Amino acid sequence: MLLAWLERHRRSFLMLAAVLALGGVAAALSLPIGLYPRTNFPRVRINIDTGSQPAAQMVLQVTQPIEQAAHAVPGVTTITSTTSRGSAQIVIDFAWGTNMTAATLGVSAAVAQLLPSLPTDIHYTVLRMDPTVFPFMAFALTSPKVPPATLQNLATLRLVPLLSAIPGVARVQVQGGDTGEIEVRADPERLAAYHLTLDTVSKAIAAADTLQSVGRVQGHNLLFLLMADNPLRTIQDVKNVVLSGSLKGVVRLGDVASVGLGAMPQLFAVSADGKQAVTLLLFQQPGSDMVAIARAAQKALDGFEPNLPPTVRLNSWYNQSTLVLAAASSVRDAILIGIVLAALVLLLFLRNWRITLLAMLIVPAALATATLVLFLLGMSFNIMTLGGLAASVGLVIDDVIVMVEHIARRAAVNVGQPKLWVLRAGAEFFSPLTGSGAATLVVFAPLGFLSGVTGAFFKALSITMAATLLASWALTAFIVPLLAEALVNFHAFHDPEAEHDSPLTRAHHRLLRVLFRRPWLLGVAVAALLSVGWVSYNRVPTGFMPHLDEGGFVLDYQTTPGTALTETAREIGEVQNILRADPAVASFSTRIGAGFGGDLAEPNQGDIVVRLKPLSERPGIDIVMARIGDAITARVPGVDTDLHQLIGDEIGDLTGVPQPIEIKLAATEPALLIPAANRVAAAIGAIKGVNSVVNGVTPAGDAIDIHIAPARAAMLGLDPQNVARQLQSELAGSIAGETQDVVPALAIRVRISHGRAKNDDDLKSLPIATPSGALVPLGQLASFTVEQGQPEITRENLQQVIDVTARLDGRGLGAGIADVKAALARPGVLGVGVTYSLGGLYNQQQIAFYGLARVFLAALLAEFLLLLFLYERFSWTIAIMGTALLSTTAVFTGLYVAGIEMNITALMGMVMIVGIASEMAIFYVSEFRHLHARMDLRAALMVASANRLRPIAMTTLAAILTLLPLALGLGQGAGMQQPLAVAIIAGLLVQFPLVLLALPVLLALLMRKEVSSQPE
Structure with a gap:
């Protein structure tokens, strides 16, 4: 029935496959490209x-x-x-x-x-x-001659509108530079001479700065809008503000104050490559195409560059899209290399270029069809979907290889009419192909129920791979037979194994006979496999997210609490010199008193975003970060630093777990927290591999409390509020208004002309004006007390806590946390009344591992039910599941040998190997069931194993070779899928002998009653 239907609709099927593939190509050109999957972080x-x-x-x-x-x-x-x-x-x-x-x-x-x-x-x-709250691209404006205020105006008035007009840009933020303002410095002696006060000046400026509608009037058959038009536009307008008037004349602001351009006081600074700079940070809209926006932004700025002043330079110092493009290039290379290697496998085994070409046509068609599914589901190209496409290539080739090999084998034994047997062989193989495809697909179903970061990222991967496998199944089942019939001349086809067995076949036959005679050898081999897996399980380190080279990193720093902005800049200048001298650093941008991610920051805190040179021109990022960190520790000991890559830091900010180690301390009394935090930080700081320890106590700078004596103030006609207001005007000034009807609008700041206090000793001599016009030093009215800076107060669910955090280098997260727990258990570390809980990446790892463990069990149950549905034999189901489970032990060994952590990506590979191993076993069992209908049990088991040796060997070798580029982590950004590829390769290496050697013997043992009835 299937055969007749396929023959009747061959043109329709071929046309449909072509349309879907072309639709996938068109979808690929329009899919948005980003770094992360679209995720709603809660x-x-x-x-x-x-x-x-x-x-x-x-x-x-x-x-x-x-x-x-x-x-x-x-x-x-x-x-x-x-x-x-x-x-x-x-x-x-x-x-x-x-x-x-x-x-x-x-x-x-x-x-x-x-x-x-x-x-x-x-x-x-x-x-x-969500990821769009962080900038994805940044530029810096620098100039040795143009003032910072002019640079800021250039960025705000010219570049921000230019970049904001690009589709997909959410906003453009300007950091750094000077914000201009008009500064009014009133002379207290002149104010006293005219019987004026600073409040009078501020109110007069506000009253004079008028631009508002006052009504409407009709005349000459027209309706006129009435405007009170007295805006302050220029410095001269401000000087001409009238403060008082009488018959003797008027007093203008210029008579009692100096007026000129100034800059708004700032407690942060921004630089690029050590030079004072104005930076522009670009934020994208959710769901937009990061790569397209980055290209449009660069093109727009390149076009604007001729309009810049001659000495102004505009440089890009951060571009997240380069990592996306690098990851896409790595995936593209992995796919192409995998396809070429798989083609060589087909040529090696079948020695027919037409069959090889047929198989190679199916791979891009399956990937294109899967891309069309991603487009219809509203997904994007990102590090997970691209990795899913690359990891699927080997599985797609598996399906094609077994179908092509089956057709070739059937055509070779039907010499008289091979063409007739092409579609018949395809229909014959439809059932095992469907069963094996379902075995791989069912493991993806439980992944849809994952939550948290794991679910957010790996749902995209699982949907991509499931879509690719579905497309592969459909193309293999319906299109491969039709193309084989049309492209391959089976009259001239010669099967290399038709006349004599290959050395591999002969060795396999001998070994299988030995195992049938001595099944205890299989028990020894299984015991050895389990032992090696157990040893590897106990030695392989554990982690959370995979490690990848992002091409840059963030250096968070902190100087002594209370350090002034200028002193912090001096100390960080030494750090900048280290970065400037490192041959791997391309550029860097520094913030003092501010953060790239928008976190709270004091003048003694900040960060440096470092962009490295291309991977081909430098060593790996871990080596570079370690080298720079060691240099800073040796040359700038007063600066505490923390170096980390930006993606991990962003994910940490999005999920609230920025550090691998986080110890949350709570106490019955808040006063117990700080001493306990110091003890805990000292205890874990001595653990091997633990670094960048932060005790969670972040004090602000010291404060000087000014205690105004009410009695003394009253004797001079003052009160504490009046004195405080004069101090504010003296030290910081007060905003009295702003220029109107001009761009940019400038704030008008009013202050006393004596100049700001340059240090704490100047405070006592600050003049305070009395109602009579006399000036009294502040020291006669007040006393001064230095108060140490209060630490930041951290609370969780309305309870005060302190989070002690640290990073972990050179060790697995599980082993490091075990040592942390042991350190906290020592007497006296926590103290009475103090409790702790573990957060950070370790807590997320435990949540992810627990979720993936449930997924693993659900995948096993789904596989068991599928196999039972296919064969209705508990013995066969148990045998297949046993070999699949044995293959997962090789995952630990593979990760240990490769030096890769057991993380959520590796666990994903372990879940997938259950489906892949079951797929191989279904190919074998389907052949065995077909042969057992006309052969005795042992003969059927052996012949089925011999028949499936070549296709399983081909699929295993092809899958390993297609995954090899990912497993080697070739290229920047390729590390995300490396643990998954290593896990699958390790499982495949073990599953090959398990299916072809262990499974036949295991089935014979489970069906021993049938075996005993057969002659030797």
């Missing part, structure tokens, strides 16, 4: 700024009320916060699968309802955390 972050309030006061007035309000939003699981002087960051985690659009709106509404009870100077932003 996290919302609130950034809060209230000026300079002490941390403890911030917690009571701001952080705690917002935390309590956020707890009422449906779906909230955890709320953590970090509060420092004048700023706070609150992170709300939701359950995976939550509608994050609704959750973000709910958090925004909860904060908005609290606004009337919060401080009036509060500023906050609510961010939905």
Whole structure:
């Protein structure tokens, strides 16, 4: 029936396959390209700024009320916060699968309802955390002559509109440079002479700066809009502001103050390659094409570059799309190399270029059809989908090889009419092909139920591979026989094994006979396999995400708490010299008092984003990072640094687990936390491989408390509020207005003309104006106390905690955490009343491993049910599942030999090897069942093994060779799929003899009643 149907619709099937393949090619040209799969990370972050309030006061007035309000939003699981002087960051985690659009709106509404009870100077932003909250591309403007304020205006007024017009760009952020303003420095003696105060000056500026509609009037049959048009546009306009007037004349601002251009005070600095710079950070819209945006941005800036001033340079210092393109190139190379190697396997075994060409046509057609499925599902090309396509090539070739080999073998024995047997052989092989394809596909079904980071990333991989395998099955079942009939001249085809057995066949036959006579040898081999697997299991290190070379890294740094911005810049200058001298570094960008990822930062903190040269011009990134880290430790001992790659850091920020080791300390009394954190940090810092230990105590800089004596102030006609207002005007100034009707608008800052205090000794001599016009030194009105900086306050679910964090190098995560637990268990490390829990990547690893273990068990159950459905024989099902499980032990050995961690990608490979091993076993058992209908048991077992030797050898060798480029990790960005490829290759190497040698003997033992009834 299938044969007749296939013959009747051959043109339709071939046309449909061609349309799907061409549709896949068109889809590939329009699929968006990004780094990560499209994922809704269940996290919302609130950034809060209230000026300079002490941390403890911030917690009571701001952080705690917002935390309590956020707890009422449906779906909230955890709320953590970090509060420092004048700023706070609150992170709300939701359950995976939550509608994050609704959750973000709910958090925004909860904060908005609290606004009337919060401080009036509060500023906050609510961010939905996903990969697009981080910049994917960045540029720097530098110049030895153009002032920083001019560079900032150039970036803001010219480049931001240019880049914002590119489709897919969400926003462009400008960092660095000077923000210009008009500075009014009032002379206190002149103010006193005219009986004016600083408040009078500020109010006069605000009153004079008028541009507003005042009504409408009709006239001459027209309606006119009336405008009060008195804006301050220039410095001269500000000088001409009238402060007071009488019959004697008017007093203008220029009479009592100097007015000129200034710069807004800043507590952060930005540089590129050690030069003061203005940087532009590009953020993409969700679902947009990162590579297309990056190309358009570079093209737009290249076109604008001739319009730059002669000394201004515009350079790119960060471009995430280069990693995506490098990963895509690595995948492309892996696919092409795999196809060529598989073609050589076919030529080696069948020695017919037409059959080889046929098989090679199916691989790109299957990949193109799978790409069309990705397009219809709204997915993108990313490191997981591209890796899934590359890893699927070997499985696609497997299907094609077994079908082609079966057709060739059937055609070779039907010499008289081979053409007639082509479609008949294809129909004959339809059932085992379908069963084997289902065996591989069922392992992907449980992966759809994974949650967390593992599910977010590996759903994309599993969907890609499942789509490719489905396309491969359809093309192999329906198209390969039709193409074979049309392309291959089976009248002239000569099967190389038709006349004599190959050495491999003869060796296999002898070994199988030995095992049938001495099955105990199989037990010895299995015991040896299990022993080696057990030893490897105990020695292979464990990790979380795979390691890959991103072509750059982030260097977070911290100087002594309270260090001034200028001193931090001096110390970091030494770090920049180290980077500049390293031959592997291409460029770098530095932030002081700010962070690339938007985290809270003091003037003694910041980061440096380092871009390395191409991989062909430097050693691996681990060697470069270790070299730079050692140089900084030796030459700049006062700077604490933490070097890490950006993708891992971004994933950590998105999931709340930025460090491999995170020890969450809680206590019955908050005062116990800091001493306990210091003890814990010292204890784990002595562990081998543990570095970049942070005790979680981040103090702000010291503060000087000014205590104004009310009695002394009152004797001079002052009060503490009046004195504080004058101090603010003296030290920071106050914004009285801004220029209008001009671009850019400039703030107008009013302050006393004596100049800001340059150090704490100047504070006592600051003049304070009395109502009579006299000037009194501040030291006569106030006393001064230096208060040590309060540490940041960290809270989790309304309880104060401290997180001690560290990184781990040169060791597996499991072994490192075991030593950490042992260190924490020592008496006196934690102390009475202090408890701990482990978070970080270790906690995520345990969640991922637990989820993948459930997936593994579900895959085993699905395979068992499928096999039982196919054969309705418990003995056969048990035998097949036994060989599949034995093959998974080789995964540990393969990872150990390759020096690769057991991580979530390797576990994914272990799950897949169950399906691949079952697929091989189904090919064998299907042949055995066909032969057992007319042969005795042992003969059927041996002949079936001989018949399947060549196709299984071909598929195994082809699959290994196609996965080999991935297993070797060739190219930048190729490391993501390396553990998966190594795991599958290791399983295939063991499964080959298990299916062809162990499975026949195992079936004979399980069916021993039938064996005993047969003659020797």
